[in-house]
Amino acid sequence: MLAVPPGLDPDLLRAFVLIAEGGSVTRAAARVGRTQSAVSMQIKRLEDFLGKPLLHRNGRGLSPTPHGAWLLDRARQVLALNDQIWTGFWEPALVGHVRLGVPDDYALRWLPTILADFAETHPAVEVEVVCFNSETLAGRMEVGLLDLALLTEGHAAPGWTGQEVWRGPLRWVGSTRHGTHRRDPMPLVLAHHGCTWREAALDALHGIGRACRVTYNSATQAGCFTLALAGLGVTVSTTAPLPEGLAWLGAADGLPALPDMGIELLQSRSVAGSPAAMALAAGIVRGFAEAP
Known part of the structure; x- marks a missing residue:
C-alpha cells in the first residue's frame, strides 16, 4: 500500500497566500491578527514541510518563487474548499x-x-x-x-x-x-x-x-x-x-x-x-x- 501523505495545515497556506498577494508579512499579520514573527514562523514551517523556498524578496517586497507560484493557485483552491466546509457546518443558513x-x-x-x-x-x-x-x-x-x-x-x-x-x-x-x-x-x-x-x-x-x-x-x-x-x-x-x-x-x-x-x-x-x-x-x- 502507498503511504498516506501528511496533511497540509490550512493556517500555513493562508499565511502564504496573504503574503504572496500582498507582498508583505506586516499586512498579512494584520489580516490574521497575529504578530509578524508568528506569521514568518508559519512560512518557515510551510517551507520546511514542503522542502522548497516559497517566497523571495525583490525591490517591491516579497513575491513567490517558481515553487511558490505553483503552490499559490492550489493553495487558494484548498482554502476556498476549507472555508466552504467550515461555513456549511457552523454558520446558520441565510x-x-x-x-x-x-x-x-x-x-x-x-x-x-x-x-x-x-x-x-x-x-x-x-x-x-x-x-x-x-x-x-x-x-x-x-x-x-x-x-x-x-x-x-x-x-x-x-x-x-x-x-x-x-x-x-x-x-x-x-x-x-x-x-x-x-x-x-x-x-x-x-x-x-x-x-x-x-x-x-x-x-x-x-x-x-x-x-x-x-x-x-x-x-x-x-x-x-x-x-x-x-x-x-x-x-x-x-x-x-x-x-x-x-x-x-x-x-x-x-x-x-x-x-x-x-x-x-x-x-x-x-x-x-x-x-x-x-x-x-x-x-x-x-x-x-x-x-x-
Missing part, C-alpha cells in the same frame, strides 16, 4: 433579498468572483444587481431603492459615509490607430458634469495649459471606451484590461499624471437589520482585499 448597485465597469471587473464566492456560502440569498453610474446609484441609495452600492469616491450624498474598498491610479486611455491625443485642442470622451473622473482629467490638463474640449459624454465606461476606439476622443479609466485597439497613455505622450481614485461601499441604514446584506457587504470588502 435567506433574503439584497439589492446591490454598481457601475458596469466595476461589475465586470470585480463582481463575478465576489458573487460566485458569496453564492457558494449563501445559496439561499437572492442578490439583485443594478448597474448605473455612481451619481444615479447615490440617488437610489438616498431614496431607499438599494441596500448596498459601490461608488466612485466623491459621489456619496451629504451625510452618507462610504467604506473605501479599493484605491488605484486613474490613467489616460486612447486609440492605438487614431493618435487622438496629438490633436489640438485634444478631444475628450468623459462622463457628465459632476463625475470625479471628469473633474480630475480636466483639472490635470488645465494645470499644464493643455488645450482640450469634451466632444462626447457617456454615463458608462463601456460607452467611453467605444467612443475612444472610434478615435473620437481620449478618455480615462482605472487600471484594468483594455479592449483591443486601446492603449494606456501618459507622460511620454505629453499627458499629465492623474490622481488616485477610490471605490467606496455604501450601506443603507436598514442593512444593520439584514444579516444577508451584512454578509454580502463583508464578502465585497473581502473580495476587493483579496483581488490581485
Whole structure:
C-alpha cells in the first residue's frame, strides 16, 4: 500500500497566500491578527514541510518563487474548499433579498468572483444587481431603492459615509490607430458634469495649459471606451484590461499624471437589520482585499 501523505495545515497556506498577494508579512499579520514573527514562523514551517523556498524578496517586497507560484493557485483552491466546509457546518443558513448597485465597469471587473464566492456560502440569498453610474446609484441609495452600492469616491450624498474598498491610479486611455491625443485642442470622451473622473482629467490638463474640449459624454465606461476606439476622443479609466485597439497613455505622450481614485461601499441604514446584506457587504470588502 502507498503511504498516506501528511496533511497540509490550512493556517500555513493562508499565511502564504496573504503574503504572496500582498507582498508583505506586516499586512498579512494584520489580516490574521497575529504578530509578524508568528506569521514568518508559519512560512518557515510551510517551507520546511514542503522542502522548497516559497517566497523571495525583490525591490517591491516579497513575491513567490517558481515553487511558490505553483503552490499559490492550489493553495487558494484548498482554502476556498476549507472555508466552504467550515461555513456549511457552523454558520446558520441565510435567506433574503439584497439589492446591490454598481457601475458596469466595476461589475465586470470585480463582481463575478465576489458573487460566485458569496453564492457558494449563501445559496439561499437572492442578490439583485443594478448597474448605473455612481451619481444615479447615490440617488437610489438616498431614496431607499438599494441596500448596498459601490461608488466612485466623491459621489456619496451629504451625510452618507462610504467604506473605501479599493484605491488605484486613474490613467489616460486612447486609440492605438487614431493618435487622438496629438490633436489640438485634444478631444475628450468623459462622463457628465459632476463625475470625479471628469473633474480630475480636466483639472490635470488645465494645470499644464493643455488645450482640450469634451466632444462626447457617456454615463458608462463601456460607452467611453467605444467612443475612444472610434478615435473620437481620449478618455480615462482605472487600471484594468483594455479592449483591443486601446492603449494606456501618459507622460511620454505629453499627458499629465492623474490622481488616485477610490471605490467606496455604501450601506443603507436598514442593512444593520439584514444579516444577508451584512454578509454580502463583508464578502465585497473581502473580495476587493483579496483581488490581485
